[in-house]
Every structure is written in structure tokens, then in C-alpha cells.
Amino acid sequence: MNTSNALQEIKGPIVLAGAGKMGGAMLSGWLAQGLAPRHVVVIEPNPSGEIGPLTKKGVRLNPSPRDIGAAATLVVALKPQMFREAGAMLKSFSGSSTLVVSIMAGTTIASISDVCGGMVVRAMPNTPAAIGRGITVAVAARNVSASQRAVADALLRATGSVEWIDDENLMDAVTALSGSGPAYVFLLAEELARAGVEAGLPADLAAKLARETVAGSGELLHRSEIPSATLRQNVTSPGGTTAAALEVLMGPDGMQSLLTRAVAAATKRSKELAK
Known part of the structure; x- marks a missing residue:
């Protein structure tokens, strides 16, 4: 039904x-x-x-x-x-x-x-x-x-x-991942735009590029059955510009560490609110 x-x-x-x-x-x-x-x-x-x-x-x-x-x-x-x-x-x-x-x-x-x-x-x-x-x-x-x-x-x-x-x-971790998760994605768009301005782009253009890139990538992920890791690899040419950026983002203090800590903090707070 x-x-x-x-x-x-x-x-x-x-x-x-x-x-x-x-x-x-x-x-x-x-x-x-x-x-x-x-x-x-x-x-x-x-x-x-x-x-x-x-x-x-x-x-x-x-x-x-x-x-x-x-x-x-x-x-x-x-x-x-x-x-x-x-x-x-x-x-x-x-x-x-x-x-x-x-x-x-x-x-x-x-x-x-x-x-x-x-x-x-x-x-x-x-x-x-x-x-x-x-x-x-x-x-x-x-x-x-x-x-x-x-x-x-x-x-x-x-x-x-x-x-x-x-x-x-499991609901505390669910809250931390998907309940709070949209804020993490919006922050990505926000900071991507800021980084574009730092790289020399006009603010309005940087905001437009960041917004559409995040939205379009999310829609591609939604429509595709390909794992997100494979989609990432498909964008990344060895020795290219994306690879250079990913060396930073996937480094010791990169996104993996940050998101692990962020989700852990949100999970902890969810447990505190339940008391």
C-alpha cells in the first residue's frame, strides 16, 4: 500500500x-x-x-x-x-x-x-x-x-x-547524524563560499557557486546508486586540483576527524537532553 x-x-x-x-x-x-x-x-x-x-x-x-x-x-x-x-x-x-x-x-x-x-x-x-x-x-x-x-x-x-x-x-546517534546533519551541509556551503572569496572570487559569485555545487552534488547523490566514495573518486584525477584539495580535507585534522568529533558531541548532547 x-x-x-x-x-x-x-x-x-x-x-x-x-x-x-x-x-x-x-x-x-x-x-x-x-x-x-x-x-x-x-x-x-x-x-x-x-x-x-x-x-x-x-x-x-x-x-x-x-x-x-x-x-x-x-x-x-x-x-x-x-x-x-x-x-x-x-x-x-x-x-x-x-x-x-x-x-x-x-x-x-x-x-x-x-x-x-x-x-x-x-x-x-x-x-x-x-x-x-x-x-x-x-x-x-x-x-x-x-x-x-x-x-x-x-x-x-x-x-x-x-x-x-x-x-x-541508537536514536541519539540518529539525531546527531541525520537530525542535525542538514546544518553540517549548510555549513559546508557557507564555508565553501567563504573560501572562494579568500581565493579571490566576488562574494556573490562565490555564494552562487557554493550553493549550486552543494545542491547539485546532493541531487546527484540522491539519484545515483553509486556509493558516495565512488562518486568522489570519479571527480578526482591523480595529481589534479581535486586531489590537492582532498589531501587537505582527508588529512589527519580533516573532515573525517572533524565529523567524527562533531557527531560524537551531538550524540552526547542528545543523551544529556534525555535525562
């Missing part, structure tokens, strides 16, 4: 708590894939301009919990620091059989279950979800049924691809 068909078969209500950038991207993806707006309830104290028009199509915004009751599915897209203080509100939409899908960084299944109850799926998407090109990793609590996992998969897959894991302990 494809994502669109799976979403159309979901019976509401689906309560989305938090419709910021990531929650809003998920909502847009669901509706684009055919989920009926009348099945969606949005809880958002500061709704964006995009939410208003959706209410005219049937999406319900900030109704009283008494009017909704326990939802079939509760998607929690709040900032982690807001999670505990929103506990009473979240609990009012959750029953013992509610599927609770959380996309909050560093928030464990145990913590989510303690606040919300229900059957918990913990997921970590990333910001390319905003254009339908995200990657999400998800892990389900043991009491999540196969049908609930299929619902969670359909909801998450509306913004990109989904990978499922069985070991929740």
Missing part, C-alpha cells in the same frame, strides 16, 4: 500538537497525500499564516479537549522544553489505546509514555521534510500494534523516507 492510500484510510481524529516548521511540514504532507482535513485537529497557540486557510477546508484549530476526547492518533511536534508543561493538555487528547507519535529530539519513549500514556512511537525527522525529501528514523514501544506502526509509518512517510530500528539507544 502506498503512502497516499494508507493516509486516506486513517480514521480520525489525528491531533497534531505543535504546528511549527516541522509539524507544519508534516501537516502539509498529510493533506497533499490525501488525508481528509476533517480528520485533523491542530493544537498550536501561535498558528502560522498557513494554518488559517486550512481551517476553511475542515482542519480544526485549538478546539476544547472536551469536544475531541481521546484521539486515535496524537502527533507531538513540540519543542522538548515545552513538553512537560504541556503534559496536561496532551494527556487530555490521549487514551490508553491512542497512538502517540513524537518527533521531539532527546525525548525517550519512557518520558513520552509517562506524560501522554498511549502507545508510543518515537521518531526523528530532519528539515528537508519541508520539501518532501526528509529522512526519518522511528522506533516503536513494545505495545504498539502492527496496524498502529503502519499508521505511524504513513504519517512519517508523507515528508520523505522512513527507516525503522528496534534499539531506542
Whole structure:
């Protein structure tokens, strides 16, 4: 069953708590894939301009919990620091059989279950979800049924691809790699442009070349089944300009060392946030 068909078969209500950038991207993806707006309830104290028009199509915004009751599915897209203080509100939409899908960084299944109850799926998407090109990793609590996992998969897959894991302990490293990863790529474009200016290029040209090079290379990587190492080697002629640059980038203090340390630091911080 494809994502669109799976979403159309979901019976509401689906309560989305938090419709910021990531929650809003998920909502847009669901509706684009055919989920009926009348099945969606949005809880958002500061709704964006995009939410208003959706209410005219049937999406319900900030109704009283008494009017909704326990939802079939509760998607929690709040900032982690807001999670505990929103506990009473979240609990009012959750029953013992509610599927609770959380996309909050560093928030464990145990913590989510303690606040919300229900059957918990913990997921970590990333910001390319905003254009339908995200990657999400998800892990389900043991009491999540196969049908609930299929619902969670359909909801998450509306913004990109989904990978499922069985070991929740891996989620900290997932957060460090793919959750935070877009920032590393944007930094690459930023610093590549800066280096171009240092080499003598006008700033606007350097920014354009860096942006398009990173974007185009990412699209090539996306479309190709060739390993990234092979794609790199295909650009590199022995003794050429690329080889000279890679001697620096792949040296003792180069990208391998930097990214290993960066991902380790982000993993450590994710574990700290979970405490």
C-alpha cells in the first residue's frame, strides 16, 4: 500500500500538537497525500499564516479537549522544553489505546509514555521534510500494534523516507547524524563560499557557486546508486586540483576527524537532553 492510500484510510481524529516548521511540514504532507482535513485537529497557540486557510477546508484549530476526547492518533511536534508543561493538555487528547507519535529530539519513549500514556512511537525527522525529501528514523514501544506502526509509518512517510530500528539507544546517534546533519551541509556551503572569496572570487559569485555545487552534488547523490566514495573518486584525477584539495580535507585534522568529533558531541548532547 502506498503512502497516499494508507493516509486516506486513517480514521480520525489525528491531533497534531505543535504546528511549527516541522509539524507544519508534516501537516502539509498529510493533506497533499490525501488525508481528509476533517480528520485533523491542530493544537498550536501561535498558528502560522498557513494554518488559517486550512481551517476553511475542515482542519480544526485549538478546539476544547472536551469536544475531541481521546484521539486515535496524537502527533507531538513540540519543542522538548515545552513538553512537560504541556503534559496536561496532551494527556487530555490521549487514551490508553491512542497512538502517540513524537518527533521531539532527546525525548525517550519512557518520558513520552509517562506524560501522554498511549502507545508510543518515537521518531526523528530532519528539515528537508519541508520539501518532501526528509529522512526519518522511528522506533516503536513494545505495545504498539502492527496496524498502529503502519499508521505511524504513513504519517512519517508523507515528508520523505522512513527507516525503522528496534534499539531506542541508537536514536541519539540518529539525531546527531541525520537530525542535525542538514546544518553540517549548510555549513559546508557557507564555508565553501567563504573560501572562494579568500581565493579571490566576488562574494556573490562565490555564494552562487557554493550553493549550486552543494545542491547539485546532493541531487546527484540522491539519484545515483553509486556509493558516495565512488562518486568522489570519479571527480578526482591523480595529481589534479581535486586531489590537492582532498589531501587537505582527508588529512589527519580533516573532515573525517572533524565529523567524527562533531557527531560524537551531538550524540552526547542528545543523551544529556534525555535525562
